[in-house]
Amino acid sequence: MSLDAGSSKALYRQLADILRSAILRGDYAPGEPIPSESELIATHAVSRTTARQAMALLGNEGLVIIGHGRRATVRPRSPVRRLARTRLSRAERQHSGGTFMADAAASNSRPETETTIVIEPADAETASLLGVDEGTSVLQRRRRMLLDGRPAQLATSYLPADLARGTQIEQRDTGPGGIYARLEELGHTLSRFVEVVATRMPLPAEIDALQLSPGTPVLIVTRTAYDNDDKPVEINRMTIAGNLYELAYDIPAN
């Protein structure tokens, strides 16, 4: 409960340990303030730097929210929304405005989408995923989705420009059922999706766009849609706030 100056463990780490234990034990409830810097300085006889190092450590662990001018608080467990990937079934896709809209409807939230559409040559990675040559013209639909006014995820779709030319896929509003419905109308009947899930810390632009607080990682989901010839027809790269979402996958046992 008190600091040991002789310990090989740094003072600020010991201090962080004390606070972390207290938080995990529930001494400070989610949303409640933890001791201020001044209090830590007084209680544990350390310098301000040491107190701040301890706080910063907990902030980067995602345990506390530190904000200018207000006391640091225990990070509330945000209500986690579950994104069920079964929503990719054809039936689900068709009577909704795409997977995001389906998820929004399921969670009783007001969805908004900002869309930017550009055509650019494919970089090496995108080209490889889409099965086209590097430099091939690719249509990018960059979207920022919000739920109830709060940023939820970033998503960019990539399709060969040839394939989308002159179709509603080039429009802001892709119509009922979204891109996938349009693709099937074009004769690209979809056979399966592959989603690859990874995680990393967000870049500053992503922190900004998703309004993330320190210590919040993002989920990076790369979805590839394959047609009946097992040819990739669309790539969707998603960046999802790790504190707000979890992904659920259903896997048959055979």
Place this chain on the structure above:
Amino acid sequence: MSLDAGSSKALYRQLADILRSAILRGDYAPGEPIPSESELIATHAVSRTTARQAMALLGNEGLVIIGHGRRATVRPRSPVRRLARTRLSRAERQHSGGTFMADAAASNSRPETETTIVIEPADAETASLLGVDEGTSVLQRRRRMLLDGRPAQLATSYLPADLARGTQIEQRDTGPGGIYARLEELGHTLSRFVEVVATRMPLPAEIDALQLSPGTPVLIVTRTAYDNDDKPVEINRMTIAGNLYELAYDIPAN
């Protein structure tokens, strides 16, 4: 390229921006050293604290690896292993020592597993997932898996103790096909799995067990195995180093 003391942006953030851009641009290759604190101090006329704040920021973003006594280096992109969840098919399960072994075999690595087996009363969350009453005796198989001597993931299986009593599931070595094969032999034919994927920053114990460097989030996968009556028979909670793994899911388009 140079710092602006009048800017509203903190000096250390400006400095971090400069370094980050240089790294992302490729000026410093992965694994290569970035400027030392002394160099930053000399080049940009800042105090050591400011230089260190900038470095720490990049460290927490996972862009650089900072180590005592050695120069900070650009974080090398670890070879990412893909964990294909199709490996959960019955055919795959049966001729391997479980999903971890299957993945290891697929990646030509030498797998090791440390296993601890305990029986404990279920906490509220586990009870709810397993569909049993809180406090019911639950068998826990805690495993730490290593590939080529390096920690790869932590996994704990939870099964109702009644169900596992007297079976090989209570042993360290669960035999060919692992737990799932034993469950099916016991009459619990598996119908499906649900995997829920989330991410967060690791706790100190996890950092230690997985040898994670700062700025590395973990993937938290909770897998539930259901039998033919759609009753959960096993829960598997996995903690996976986010810099080493990605998960691949195959989703039929229907």
Place this chain on the structure above:
DNA sequence: CAGTGGTCTAGACCACAAG
């Protein structure tokens, strides 16, 4: 041994939040 990063202190001034 020299160079690098790790920890810690004391003190200063600023910016934001809330009463």
Place this chain on the structure above:
DNA sequence: TTGTGGTCTAGACCACTGC
């Protein structure tokens, strides 16, 4: 206005790495 956290400085001593 008061208290809180944000930024920055100068300086000191320590511990690890690698020549």
